[in-house]
Amino acid sequence: MHIFVAPHPPIILPEIGRGEEQKAAATIAGMKRIAGEIAALKPKTIAVVTPHGHAFRDALCVSVERDLTGDFGQFGFPRLKFSFTGSEKAVDFCDALEEAGIQAVALDRAAARQYQISTHVDHGALVPLSFILNDYSDFELLHIGMGFLTKEATCAAGRILAELLDESDVLLFSGDLSHRLLPESGSGYDKQGAVYDALIVNAVKNKHYGDILEVSEDLLEHAGQCAQRPFEMMVGALDGYETETEVYSYEGPYGVGYMTAHIIRGVPPRLSSRTSIGTSAGKYPKRKAWERSPAFL
Secondary structure, X not given: OEEEEEOOOHHHOHHHHOOHHHHHHHHHHHHHHXXXXXXXXXXXXXEEEEOOOOOOOOOEEEEOOOEEEEEEHHHOEEEEEEEEEEOOHHHHHHHHHHHOOOOEEEEOHHHHHHHOOOOOOOHHHHXXXXXXXOOOOOOEEEEEEOOOOOHHHHHHHHHHHHHHOXXXXXXXXXXXXXXOOOOOOOOOOOOHHHHXXXXXXXXXXXXXXXXXXXXXXXXXXXXXXXXXXXXXXXXXXXXXXXXXXXXXXXXOOOOOOEEEEEEEEOOOOOHHHOOOOOOOOOOOOOOOHHHOOOOOO
């Protein structure tokens, strides 16, 4: 299975950046490389795990509508919009999560009315998808929003997702690293931001995926990022498998860390090699300042 890591800054889209995107040339090159490789793979399903979907306290949010749309209206570009066919596997994923004791909100129009939210695809998914659409569009989208689950449940959800998908499908984890790399960044500067980014990039580059699970709460607090939970889910998808990995790019031109990477998951896991990751959703932990929100975002 081919697994990709991508950031989601809207500014790298030329319609939004209007020249400023050139500061992130390495990231754009990485995104285009990812898009080209996915086009060559021709997957039937692309599953995108995003930190900016509707985030429930105790559940993942899975889009189950067959007609999905999204736009960049929140960034002042409502005409920059996209449409997708929702994956038939979305309902199966929700069912598999529930069987494992992990709650899932099956987001359709009825659920959207109940929670007073939209069914739109968020920018965390739209940015990488917009690059993919330039090269390939014959796929169904499985759109998954992160929730405030325990680390164990998040990892277990990743394992369940990877087992549900076909080997020919593609799994993409969207996340920006530290938002505090430069004094002029919108979230302010913290020297620990670069420490967090180096840890994550090296974990992927060196195949030390378990290191992602060992990041301290203090470092997460200082880094101010939105990649941790999707990447914890990625660890579950990779748990026990042999992999080939390549980091295509890393940079932080606007004070936010962006990584693009490709991981090929190969040999099936041996029971003796798997880490101890439970499947119980458990009690969600107290949220930190960098992830404050109501029950959903």
